[in-house]
Amino acid sequence: MAELQLTDIHKSFGGFEVIxxxxxxxxxxxxMVFVGPSGCGKSTLLxxxxxxxxxxAGTLSFDGQVVNGLAPSKRGIAMVxxxxxxYPHMTVYDNMAFGMQLAKSNPQAIKARVxxxxxxxxxxxxxxxxxxxxxxxxRQRVAIGRAIVRDPKVFLFDEPxxxxxxxxxxxxxxxxxxxxxxxxxxxxxxVTHDQVEAMTLADRICVLRDGLIEQVGTPLELxxxxxxxxxxxxxxxxxxxxxxxxxxxxxxxGTVGIRSEHIEIGAGEGAWTGKVIHSENLGSDSxxxxxxxxxxxxxxxEDGTRKHQPDxxxxxxxxxxxxxRFDAAGxxxxxx
Amino acid sequence: xxxxxxxxAAFYLLVIVIVxxxxxxxxxxxxxxxxxxxxxxxxxxxxxxVSWDNYAAVFQNGSFPQNLLNSVxxxxxxxxxxxxxxxxxxxxxxxxxxxxxxxxLLTILSxxxxxxxxxxxxxxxxxxxxxxxNTIWGLIFSYTIFTLPFTVWVLTTFMxxxxxxxEEAAIVDGATPWIxxxxxxxxxxxxxxVTTGLLAFxxxxxxxxxxxxFTSSNSTRTVPVAIALLSGASxxxxxxxxxxxxxxxxxxxxxxxxxxFQRKIISGLTAGGVKG
Numbered sequence: 357m358a359e360l361q362l363t364d365i366h367k368s369f370g371g372f373e374v375i376x377x378x379x380x381x382x383x384x385x386x387x388m389v390f391v392g393p394s395g396c397g398k399s400t401l402l403x404x405x406x407x408x409x410x411x412x413a414g415t416l417s418f419d420g421q422v423v424n425g426l427a428p429s430k431r432g433i434a435m436v437x438x439x440x441x442x443y444p445h446m447t448v449y450d451n452m453a454f455g456m457q458l459a460k461s462n463p464q465a466i467k468a469r470v471x472x473x474x475x476x477x478x479x480x481x482x483x484x485x486x487x488x489x490x491x492x493x494x495r496q497r498v499a500i501g502r503a504i505v506r507d508p509k510v511f512l513f514d515e516p517x518x519x520x521x522x523x524x525x526x527x528x529x530x531x532x533x534x535x536x537x538x539x540x541x542x543x544x545x546x547v548t549h550d551q552v553e554a555m556t557l558a559d560r561i562c563v564l565r566d567g568l569i570e571q572v573g574t575p576l577e578l579x580x581x582x583x584x585x586x587x588x589x590x591x592x593x594x595x596x597x598x599x600x601x602x603x604x605x606x607x608x609x610g611t612v613g614i615r616s617e618h619i620e621i622g623a624g625e626g627a628w629t630g631k632v633i634h635s636e637n638l639g640s641d642s643x644x645x646x647x648x649x650x651x652x653x654x655x656x657x658e659d660g661t662r663k664h665q666p667d668x669x670x671x672x673x674x675x676x677x678x679x680x681r682f683d684a685a686g687x688x689x690x691x692x
Numbered sequence: 693x694x695x696x697x698x699x700x701a702a703f704y705l706l707v708i709v710i711v712x713x714x715x716x717x718x719x720x721x722x723x724x725x726x727x728x729x730x731x732x733x734x735x736x737x738x739x740x741x742v743s744w745d746n747y748a749a750v751f752q753n754g755s756f757p758q759n760l761l762n763s764v765x766x767x768x769x770x771x772x773x774x775x776x777x778x779x780x781x782x783x784x785x786x787x788x789x790x791x792x793x794x795x796x797l798l799t800i801l802s803x804x805x806x807x808x809x810x811x812x813x814x815x816x817x818x819x820x821x822x823x824x825x826n827t828i829w830g831l832i833f834s835y836t837i838f839t840l841p842f843t844v845w846v847l848t849t850f851m852x853x854x855x856x857x858x859e860e861a862a863i864v865d866g867a868t869p870w871i872x873x874x875x876x877x878x879x880x881x882x883x884x885x886v887t888t889g890l891l892a893f894x895x896x897x898x899x900x901x902x903x904x905x906f907t908s909s910n911s912t913r914t915v916p917v918a919i920a921l922l923s924g925a926s927x928x929x930x931x932x933x934x935x936x937x938x939x940x941x942x943x944x945x946x947x948x949x950x951x952x953f954q955r956k957i958i959s960g961l962t963a964g965g966v967k968g
Contacts, residue, residue: 408860429866441857445879455865506865 365414434503609681618678746937778843804841
């Protein structure tokens with residue numbers, strides 16, 4: 357349980373500035389997700405919070421206490437790494453107990469803590485095994501277990517699911533969400549490049565781009581009122597459709613963005629005509645790629661499984677009030 | 693079909709040639725060490741007699757047991773020191789970012805290219821100044837110097853391949869660099885440690901030039917020098933039997949060590965080629 361305060365954090369590697377002034381407040385007990393494209397600095401920011409990298413400028417404080425110079429083990433954090441980073445020569449039990457052993461805790465307390473963490477994650481049967489005898493999903497649980505045993509105030513996750521296959525990723529995502537609810541008021545910071553993970557797990561999302569924060573907000577805020585074209589394009593799947601030129605000018609904007617689920621098929625007032633390029637049928641819904649003469653195809657989501665042939669003529673129209681308008685600088689101008 | 697057999701035959705013929713070429717000198721040494729008297733000068737390829745006289749003579753030759761003990765102590769301590777320094781240096785060279793790191797690493801590598809004879813005079817002065825002349829410490833000191841470039845280089849390359857995240861996990865767990873080295877890295881590096889340690893041991897065990905130069909009395913000599921200085925009853929007799937017996941005695945420990953650690957050596961030499 358801790359409140360984090362980042363104030364104007366900078367980080368440079370040599371002459372290259374990676375984090376260019378980030379100020380952020382993470383509330384106690386909150387699940388905060390850092391999301392952004394590769395190279396945006398999200399992992400670096402997490403490592404700065406962990407203390408694995410030195411902060412070049414700015415202050416980082418936990419519960420009002422500045423921790424810039426504090427060693428990682430003294431900050432009350434625990435970290436789960438992308439590659440699990442288990443100690444290959446130690447059993448699952450020793451992996452989880454290592455931190456407490458180094459802190460010279462009493463053996464009974466270690467045993468109790470490891471066993472209750474193992475119980476929580478359902479890895480009790482594997483305590484005597486070596487990491488190489490476990491599957492990827494089990495290893496990731498051990499890594500999470502090792503973090504729990506440290507009884508941290510702040511959990512840090514560095515893309516913990518990217519090494520798992522798709523099915524396991526969904527299951528583990530669910531477990532992390534459950535873990536957050538079951539552990540009272542533990543602050544979690546989670547780094548991912550996958551916006552679906554961000555949307556499903558986060559209390560609040562922090563979208564980063566080129567070492568700067570683009571927007572911080574709840575998943576719905578980001579989805580409904582993105583504060584820039586970048587955030588609008590990054591959040592939501594498939595990507596939001598952006599239209600420039602004539603069509604945008606018609607709305608009095610530099611660029612307009614409409615999500616695929618906010619476009620209907622059918623003629624009517626303000627409809628655009630074009631032809632089908634391709635359609636993807638996912639069973640419950642389908643995505644139709646429509647060329648309306650704007651370069652990039654417009655993606656339209658449609659319920660059901662209606663069949664569209666390529667080159668079929670089609671009319672589409674945006675729903676009322678769902679057109680995001682952006683000015684030439686990429687800033688929002690409200691919806692239409 | 694015939695061609696396959698010919699190929700196979702040629703292959704095994706080649707294997708036999710290589711094995712004979714490498715094993716025969718040692719085999720002949722063993723053979724000779726069991727002969728005595730004038731039969732030493734008869735050429736036989738199979739054992740004709742088994743006499744332990746030569747072995748008895750070696751151990752009765754005043755200082756040989758002492759020389760053997762010296763060799764064991766010197767080689768063991770050299771390995772221990774070299775590994776201690778090399779592991780800690782390898783950690784710094786592979787994991788700590790500092791200016792001039794690769795230059796330092798290249799310097800270490802180039803040092804290992806100096807021929808022994810080139811530094812002999814200078815090293816002699818150093819050893820005399822430290823008062824280490826004619827002590828086993830002088831030899832341990834010089835062998836450690838000569839072993840370190842190789843051990844540092846191998847362990848650095850090996851350690852560089854260990855995953856960074858494991859080290860970071862240990863840092864988060866509150867491990868100091870010393871704990872990371874001893875409790876996290878060393879268990880993962882056993883193959884490399886055994887390989888380099890054994891090669892260092894062999895080098896120290898067989899070394900001749902320094903051992904000859906830095907010692908002057910029988911009680912501080914190591915086995916290779918002692919063997920070379922074995923003398924017969926008269927100035928004109930070379931005691932082949934005893935020399936061969938002594939050579940067999942000093943070779944056996946190495947053979948045993950290599951056999952024990954064989955698997956580790958192989959995995960150590962191929963380490964880094966395949967991701968673990």
